[in-house]
Amino acid sequence: MQSRPPRGSLIAAGAVLVVPFALIMVAAAALTVLVGITGSMGNSGSPGCGLQPSGSSTLVSPMTPGSYQLTSEFGGRTNPVSGASENHGGQDFGAPAGTPITAAAAGTVVEAGPASGFGQWIVIDHELDGQQVSTVYGHMWPADVGMSEGEQVRAGQHIARVGSNGQSTGPHLHFEVWEGGRLAGGRAVDPMPLLSEPGEPSAPPSDPAPVELVSSGAAPTVAQLMPSGPQGSQRNTTLDDEQLRNAATIVGVGKGMGMPPRAWVIAIATAMQESTLHNLDYGDRDSVGLFQQRTSQGWGTVSQIMDPRYSATKFYESFDEKIVARYPDWQSMPVTQLAQQVQRSGFPDAYAKWETVAANAVLVVHGVAPIEGTTPEAAC
Ligand SMILES: [Zn+2]
DSSP: OOOOOOTTGGGTTTHHHHHHHHHHHHHHHHHHHHHHHHHTTTOTTOGGGSOOOOSSOSBOOSSOTTSOEEOSOSEEEEOTTTOOEEEEOSEEEEOOTTOEEEOSSSEEEEEEEEETTTEEEEEEEEEETTEEEEEEEEEEOGGGBOOOTTOEEOTTOEEEEOBOOSSOSSSEEEEEEEETOTTTTOEEEOSGGGBSSOOOOOOOOSSOOOOOOOOSSOOOOHHHHOTTOOOSOOOOOOOOHHHHHHHHHHHHHHHHTTOOHHHHHHHHHHHHHHHTTOOOSOOSTTEETTTTEEGGGTSOOHHHHTSHHHHHHHHHHHHIIIIITTOTTGGGSOHHHHHHHHHOOSOTHHHHTTHHHHHHHHHHTTTOOOOTTOSOOOOO
16 A cells, blocks of 8 residues: 655755755746747647647656656657567656656646556646646656645646656656546647757766655654664764765655664665765675675675665665564664664674764755754854
C-alpha cells in the first residue's frame, strides 16, 4: 500500500534555497502559456484544429534544459524491452535517476500512482487553446511521485523525479501529450513541436541542480532522529547542494521503504563517512557510490551502485536484514555498532561522528532549520 505524500511537499524544503529561480521559471512559464493561447486566437480555421506548433508554444519542457538528453522519439520504433515493433506514444528524456520533472502546463492531476508499463505515472489534464489536453509522465519510483489526484499544479512546478520503473531499460522520463485527454479517449501527439524548449541534445549541466526535496510529510523530531542524543565527539560541517540532494534521496528512499527516521540518520552518517555524501565513481578496491558498496561483495553492478536510489535501497535492505530483524532495540543502539553490522567497515567508530550532521541533513531537506548550536560559525 503506497501512501500518498501530501500536496506540494515535493518542493517544500528546497524552495527556500531556489526561490528566485523558481519564481522566474514559473513566471516565464505562465507567460509562455498565455502567449500560446492568445497567439492562436482568431485562428479558428486552422487545419486539424489540434494544438498548433506555432511561433509561440503551448507547453513548457517537462525537464530543465541541460538536465536531460532526448532519447527515444515519438512514433514507430522497436520496443527496447520486448523487441517488437510498436508505436512509441511519447518522447523519452534520458537523465540520471532523481532529476526533477516539472509540469508542462498548469492543470489538474487526474492520476498519480501505478500504471501498467509506466511503473508510476502522473496524468495532468489541462485546458489549452480551449481544448482538453493531457500530459503524462512515466517510469517514476513510488517515492518520487510528489503529487496526488485532484491537486492543482502550475506550469513548471516540480512534480516528480526521474526513475526507471516499469517497462524501462534505464532512467528516463517518458512524456506524452494527448489531445482530447488521456483518460477521455483522446489521441497521443508528438510532444516536441509543442514544447517551448524543443530540447536539443545537451551536455550535462555545469551548475549543480537545485537541492532535491524529499517527497512527503512533516519533518521528524530530533528525538526520532537521535533518541539517545549524539554519541561521541561530532564533526561540524556545512553540506553543499550535491550533498543535500544525495541526503534527500537517501531520506526519500527510506520513506518509500517504510524505514523510520532513525534509519535515515544512520544511512546518511554512513554515506558521509564512506563518500562524504558524494556519488563517487571510484573508491577503495572496487568500491563505488554513496555507500562505497563493492561489486565483488554482491552489492550490484557498478552502474547499478552508481544510481543513488539503487545504492540507498540496497543499504536499507541490508539494514533491515542485519539490524531491524535481529535487534528489537536497534533505534537506541549506537551508530558505530549498527553501521558496522551493515557495511562491515574496518573503522566502525568513524561513522558516529557524523550523527549530528546526518540529523541536520534530514531536517534541512524537510525545510527545517538545523539543531541550534550544531552548525559551523558563518565566516564574517
Ligand atoms: Zn518512452
